[in-house]
Amino acid sequence: MEAKAPALLSVKDLRVEYLTPAGPVCAVDGVSFDIGKGEVLGLAGESGSGKSTVAQALLRILRPPAVITGGQVLFEGEDVLAMSEAQLRQLRWRKISLVFQSAMNSLNPILSIGEQIVDAIQAHLPMKRSDALDRAVALLKLVGIDSSRLTSYPHQLSGGMRQRVVIAIALALEPPLMLMDEPTTALDVVVQKEILHQVSELKEKLGFSILFITHDLSLILEFSTRIAVLYAGKLMEMAPSRELYTAPKHPYTQGLLGSVPSVRGPRRKLVGIPGSPPDMRRLPSGCRFHPRCPSAMDQCKATVPELRQLGPDHIEACHLDSQSP
Numbered sequence: 001m002e003a004k005a006p007a008l009l010s011v012k013d014l015r016v017e018y019l020t021p022a023g024p025v026c027a028v029d030g031v032s033f034d035i036g037k038g039e040v041l042g043l044a045g046e047s048g049s050g051k052s053t054v055a056q057a058l059l060r061i062l063r064p065p066a067v068i069t070g071g072q073v074l075f076e077g078e079d080v081l082a083m084s085e086a087q088l089r090q091l092r093w094r095k096i097s098l099v100f101q102s103a104m105n106s107l108n109p110i111l112s113i114g115e116q117i118v119d120a121i122q123a124h125l126p127m128k129r130s131d132a133l134d135r136a137v138a139l140l141k142l143v144g145i146d147s148s149r150l151t152s153y154p155h156q157l158s159g160g161m162r163q164r165v166v167i168a169i170a171l172a173l174e175p176p177l178m179l180m181d182e183p184t185t186a187l188d189v190v191v192q193k194e195i196l197h198q199v200s201e202l203k204e205k206l207g208f209s210i211l212f213i214t215h216d217l218s219l220i221l222e223f224s225t226r227i228a229v230l231y232a233g234k235l236m237e238m239a240p241s242r243e244l245y246t247a248p249k250h251p252y253t254q255g256l257l258g259s260v261p262s263v264r265g266p267r268r269k270l271v272g273i274p275g276s277p278p279d280m281r282r283l284p285s286g287c288r289f290h291p292r293c294p295s296a297m298d299q300c301k302a303t304v305p306e307l308r309q310l311g312p313d314h315i316e317a318c319h320l321d322s323q324s325p
Ligand SMILES: Nc1ncnc2c1ncn2[C@@H]1O[C@H](COP(=O)(O)OP(=O)(O)OP(=O)(O)O)[C@@H](O)[C@H]1O
Pocket: 018, 020, 025, 027, 045, 046, 047, 048, 049, 050, 051, 052, 053, 054, 064, 065, 215, 280
């Protein structure tokens, strides 16, 4: 059996609340996961399940009214939640970088691509401008952009190219971990896949790890090593991608997969999950998924299911499976 890579990032019992005037909303409730070196952990779940809140908590870039109210985040053994602002400046970009959906629109319109990459490098590393420029050329090449584009302005590039530039900037300091929050959602399907394939190749070459967030389960299945499924702020199931696809245990995971077209195998009828996620201010009792669950039992309304180990790398929180021997 392949030895498990030591955790680069370890998240334990993370809890984030939005302190709204109407009372606290617990958007991330006791979420735990590890990311190993070179691993891609996909965070799946419908809109509002807490995926972006998790990513922002890891970098400590949550904005009020969000506050981290519990848990532990260890990156390379260092306690991120205890870091000072100065330590966080060393962590962001250098150790953990972030690519988000609208990043391609946040490039500076009046600076050339080359200038922006050079500025990003020089903001963090004591490097001569000519060396930084060489690095910018190499970075653009890595993401499949010709060096002749160095003098182009963002508006002269397609959306896909702009997002590639953002990925190049995110990789400029060779961080061990990249957080990708809906990195390609604004782009057309073909460009999305091209970019994600390229990122996968870069990951193999450079050895970084990825936390990959998207609501698109088919992309998560294709590009992640392991997948964590969130529902209303709670971790429902986590397993290696293949195992999650072939043997999903949680009715919520099964429901999510029911809305993904099958690439191989027989055509199957797409069935979504009836209803919609709960209002986070008025969560259902017991298992948060029970009002939408086709297999809900009385117990599901009464008690919150604990996460249980189903296999060496497979965990799930559901009363149904705690009943089977
Ligand atoms: N500014 C805010 N004020 C109050 N509650 C918020 C705020 N932002 C987010 N939330 C709550 O946090 C929950 C999680 O939001 P988050 O954006 O992390 O989810 P997500 O899974 O990333 O969804 P999406 O895919 O739509 O971005 C939401 O359901 C909402 O209840």
